[in-house]
Amino acid sequence: MSNKILSIEGLRKHFPVKNVWGTDIALVKALDGVDLEIEEGKTFGIVGESGCGKTTLMRTLLRLVEPTSGSVVLSDEITQNQFLSNNLEELTNEELRSFRRQIGVVFQDPMGALNPRMLIKDIVSEPLVIHGKTENMRDRVIELLNNVGLGEEHLYRYPHEFSGGQRQRIVIARALALEPKILVLDEPTSALDVSVQAQILNLLNDLQEKYNLTYIFISHDLSVIEYMCDRLAVMYLGRVVEEADTEELFTNPQHPYTKALLSATPNFNKDKEKIMILGDVPSPITYLDESKAKLATEITEQERLEIKSIEGKGLDYIVRSSLNEVLPLKEVGPSHYARVK
Amino acid sequence: MLEIKDLKTNFNTYDGVVKALNGVNLTIKDGEIFGLVGETGSGKSVTCYSALKLLPKTGEVVGGNILLNGEDITHASEDRLRQIRGGEIGIIFQDPLSALNPVMTVNEQIGEILVLHQDSKIKELASEKEIPVYKSEKWKASPGVEFTIMAFCISFISLFIMLGQFTFSLPFLFVVGMMFLRDYLQKDIPDSALDLMVIDALSRVKLPNPKQIAQSYPHELSGGMQQRVMIAMALAGKAKMLIADEPTTALDVTIQAQILQLIKDIQKEENMSVLLITHDLGVVAETCEKVAVMYKGKIVEENTVERIFRHPKHKYTRALLNAIPKGGKERLKVPDVGEMGSI
Numbered sequence: 001m002s003n004k005i006l007s008i009e010g011l012r013k014h015f016p017v018k019n020v021w022g023t024d025i026a027l028v029k030a031l032d033g034v035d036l037e038i039e040e041g042k043t044f045g046i047v048g049e050s051g052c053g054k055t056t057l058m059r060t061l062l063r064l065v066e067p068t069s070g071s072v073v074l075s076d077e078i079t080q081n082q083f084l085s086n087n088l089e090e091l092t093n094e095e096l097r098s099f100r101r102q103i104g105v106v107f108q109d110p111m112g113a114l115n116p117r118m119l120i121k122d123i124v125s126e127p128l129v130i131h132g133k134t135e136n137m138r139d140r141v142i143e144l145l146n147n148v149g150l151g152e153e154h155l156y157r158y159p160h161e162f163s164g165g166q167r168q169r170i171v172i173a174r175a176l177a178l179e180p181k182i183l184v185l186d187e188p189t190s191a192l193d194v195s196v197q198a199q200i201l202n203l204l205n206d207l208q209e210k211y212n213l214t215y216i217f218i219s220h221d222l223s224v225i226e227y228m229c230d231r232l233a234v235m236y237l238g239r240v241v242e243e244a245d246t247e248e249l250f251t252n253p254q255h256p257y258t259k260a261l262l263s264a265t266p267n268f269n270k271d272k273e274k275i276m277i278l279g280d281v282p283s284p285i286t287y288l289d290e291s292k293a294k295l296a297t298e299i300t301e302q303e304r305l306e307i308k309s310i311e312g313k314g315l316d317y318i319v320r321s322s323l324n325e326v327l328p329l330k331e332v333g334p335s336h337y338a339r340v341k
Numbered sequence: 342m343l344e345i346k347d348l349k350t351n352f353n354t355y356d357g358v359v360k361a362l363n364g365v366n367l368t369i370k371d372g373e374i375f376g377l378v379g380e381t382g383s384g385k386s387v388t389c390y391s392a393l394k395l396l397p398k399t400g401e402v403v404g405g406n407i408l409l410n411g412e413d414i415t416h417a418s419e420d421r422l423r424q425i426r427g428g429e430i431g432i433i434f435q436d437p438l439s440a441l442n443p444v445m446t447v448n449e450q451i452g453e454i455l456v457l458h459q460d461s462k463i464k465e466l467a468s469e470k471e472i473p474v475y476k477s478e479k480w481k482a483s484p485g486v487e488f489t490i491m492a493f494c495i496s497f498i499s500l501f502i503m504l505g506q507f508t509f510s511l512p513f514l515f516v517v518g519m520m521f522l523r524d525y526l527q528k529d530i531p532d533s534a535l536d537l538m539v540i541d542a543l544s545r546v547k548l549p550n551p552k553q554i555a556q557s558y559p560h561e562l563s564g565g566m567q568q569r570v571m572i573a574m575a576l577a578g579k580a581k582m583l584i585a586d587e588p589t590t591a592l593d594v595t596i597q598a599q600i601l602q603l604i605k606d607i608q609k610e611e612n613m614s615v616l617l618i619t620h621d622l623g624v625v626a627e628t629c630e631k632v633a634v635m636y637k638g639k640i641v642e643e644n645t646v647e648r649i650f651r652h653p654k655h656k657y658t659r660a661l662l663n664a665i666p667k668g669g670k671e672r673l674k675v676p677d678v679g680e681m682g683s684i
Contacts, residue, residue: 049593164381193380193620198664198673205672220594223623227666227673264598266623268650268667276602277595280563305547306599309606 005040005077005182005214006061011070013056017285026287030056031067032238035329040077040181043208043215045229045246047222047261051281053238054218058184061216062103063088063096078102078181101131104175108187110167114159120145120170121155127177144173147210148203165196169203176207182214189224201228222265226250234258236323237284243329244336254338256318279303279320342582342614343369343392343430348405350384350391361387363638364405369582372612374605376625376646379635380661385618388635389584393430394422428458431575435587437567441559447570448555451539451577458578459538467534475535491517538577546573546603565596572603576611583608584616589624601628622665626650634658 011034017026030053038044046054059065061072072088079086083095091099107113114123124141128134142152148169159167168188175183185204189197201224207213219225225232226246233243234257242255253259260277303319327339350362362384369375379385390396392407394417407415414425426432434440442450455463456475467474494513501510532540536555543551546569559567568588575583585604589597605628608615617629625632626646633643634657642655653659664673 049595194622194661195380195664198666201666202673222594223666260595264594266594266597266601266621266627268623268626274598276598278599280565281593281596305549309547 003040003075003077004037005075006038007073007075008034008036008038008057008061009071009073010035011057011060011072012068013053013060013065014068024288026285028284029238029286030284031060031070033070034235034238034240036233036240036243038182038214038216039231040075040214041208041212042230043217043228045217045219045225045232046235047218047220047225047232048235049220049261049281051284052235053284054235055186057235058105058186058216058218061184062100062105063091074099097131101178102180103182103184104178104180105184106168106171106175106186106188109191110164110171111159113171114167116159118158119155120157120159123159123170124174124177127174131178133178140177144177145170147176147207148173163196164192165199168192168200172200172203172207176211179211180213182216184216184218186218187220188217190219190221197224204228222262234261237282239326239339240329240337242336242338244333244338248333248336252333252336254332254336254340256340257323258338260318274315276315276317277320278306278317282320282324342371342373342410343367343616344406344408345388345392346406346408348388348391348407349403350387350396350400351403352400354399361400361638362391365635365638365640367633367640367643369614369616371581371614372608373631374608374615374617374629376629376632377616377618377635378620378622378625378632378661380620383635384638385620385635386586387638389432389586389616389618393426393432393584395426423457427454427575427578427580429578429580430582430584431578431580433568433571433575433583433585433588436591437564437571438559440571441567443559446556446558447543447562448536448539451542451555451570451574452535454574454577455535455538455542463534463538466537470534470537472537473533475533487520491520542573542577543570545576545607546570548573564592565599568592568596568600569603572600572607576607580613582614582616584618586618587620588617590619590621597624604628622650622662634661 011031012029013031015028015030016024017028019025034057036044046057048054056065060067066089074083074086074088076086078099082098083091085091088099121138121141124144125137128137128140133140141155145151145154150166150169150173154162159170162170188204189200192200204215205228208215215228217225217228229246231244232246232249233240234249234255235241236257242249242253242258249258250262253262257277260275263275264277303321307317307319327341329337329339332338332340345365345367348362348365349360352359352361365384365388367375367377367388377385377388387396387400390400391402394402396402402415405415406413409425409429414421417425464474494517497513498510501507539555540551543554548554548566548569554562554566554570559570562570583604588604589600592600601624604615604617607613617625619625629646631644632646632649633640634649634655635641636657642649642653642658649658650662653662666673
């Protein structure tokens with residue numbers, strides 16, 4: 001077992017919903033008690049559908065949003081015993097700067113992450129300038145570009161002159177400029193074609209080996225997650241419903257949602273047993289008004305319609321409203337946790 | 342059903358002519374789900390837009406024939422094409438929110454198609470049930486206009502009360518009163534035949550409370566529901582063929598599974614032919630019977646799904662299949678075809 005580099009304890013982030021008068025009427029529970037431990041040099045995957053809190057989790061990890069409660073505890077590896085506190089929320093501005101040097105981010109849409117009016121050399125050297133590492137900057141930028149399979153000839157070009165895959169390489173080069181220990185990858189390949197996706201995934205694996213990087217890999221594509229990650233957390237409505245090593249989770253899923261998610265992924269194996277998940281994605285809004293507060297656990301109208309339509313077709317199904325009940329996390333196997341009865 | 346022969350499409354741009362399609366041959370039979378896969382820029386969508394003559398002004402079909410049920414529609418008139426689009430071929434686009442009109446209710450949008458393609462059916466239903474054809478007798482302006490009239494009236498009423506001239510506000514009070522009176526008198530008038538047809542179209546795609554959904558605007562619905570409304574629109578004209586251009590790319594996997602299941606069910610019920618355009622080989626493997634792989638404006642391989650995934654013949658198909666992570670940790674084989682450059 002290797003060292004943990006970061007641990008998240010009981011993290012909650014609730015966004016208030018206001019009415020016209022400015023009083024809170026409801027909460028969007030984007031994160032509702034997340035506990036995770038991230039190991040050094042490994043890839044930690046987070047899956048879930050849109051609106052389950054993946055991105056909010058990433059943003060709280062970078063302290064781009066302040067959590068409502070709970071904490072992110074940094075290891076000595078990151079703090080290097082120079083910070084007053086290991087708790088992310090208690091860092092001073094100066095410490096936060098040095099923390100952000102240790103953590104790089106790659107976003108989903110590379111064109112949105114690159115300034116269209118900056119040259120590649122300026123884009124990649126920007127973090128170096130901000131953190132005052134301006135010695136031999138040109139050589140450093142060329143080295144970074146070489147690392148990701150680009151070269152000196154690309155220095156004086158604009159982002160629009162590159163293809164999608166190359167743009168993502170530039171974003172990765174920029175994220176690596178300050179030699180971070182952790183790289184947060186938010187759906188890095190979802191905007192790319194499969195062949196380009198394969199190139200980027202291979203590149204990420206090479207870089208991880210070379211620099212002993214820790215990846216936090218957010219995706220909704222399970223085949224990519226299975227290929228990249230060592231450990232995996234499945235999120236649903238702001239909570240982690242299952243967490244296990246990738247192989248264990250893919251061979252032995254316990255939570256009904258994980259099972260449905262695994263079987264919903266389009267697959268080449270037609271005989272594989274299918275579990276349909278019925279109903280629409282529930283809204284994460286919780287009303288403060290008691291009468292509206294509870295998420296319905298009984299079957300809704302749409303679900304009843306859908307059940308009727310697939311009856312007698314030999315398909316297994318689960319109903320979404322049955323997932324709204326909150327159960328405690330239980331150990332169901334070796335380092336395998338799930339919220340099941 | 343649909344036959345495309347040696348189709349060639351060019352785009353005229355400032356940088357020269359882009360040959361988007363280089364002789365595409367496709368045959369889609371009755372009651373068949375046909376998959377068309379390829380990467381970005383390979384010409385999948387251009388194929389379907391050329392077939393329906395929906396190309397932008399810069400695009401132009403320069404060669405080949407398109408046959409629909411044996412009829413050559415390559416040089417069909419605009420009137421005939423309007424009958425075909427929606428009436429004989431329904432189409433679903435990738436992003437439902439940008440394909441639906443944001444300022445029209447679902448009712449109006451589906452109604453539009455029904456009036457264009459199913460006019461005789463609506464009239465039949467109306468005479469059968471003795472109900473109005475298009476509009477119910479309810480005289481109702483759009484909610485926006487009603488709200489504006491109300492707001493004007495109320496502001497004038499309060500203005501005159503403040504000025505101490507209550508009598509001047511009486512006409513405005515009268516207007517407000519009449520609006521409430523009208524709503525009260527007209528609350529029991531039945532739906533028109535068109536309304537009933539819309540509700541029927543919505544319940545065919547398994548939407549709950551079709552009556553309520555018919556009155557909502559697209560942004561009030563979730564992504565899965567919007568795509569269901571799109572499918573209802575495509576089916577409303579009783580089309581015998583459905584073209585689905587990346588219908589599930591904008592959706593989550595669990596919702597994607599629902600929508601694919603719905604398309605499969607409807608295809609079976611109505612014995613339609615479906616042309617499914619996608620970049621996801623998994624979706625094709627699960628839904629389609631036959632599949633064609635496109636690369637650089639050409640179809641490089643066409644076969645049944647089982648054969649193409651078990652024994653891919655063309656180099657590009659093999660490369661594409663190898664690039665997908667399929668469990669296991671061995672290094673992915675990157676296709677040596679390179680990234681799609683400019684054509």
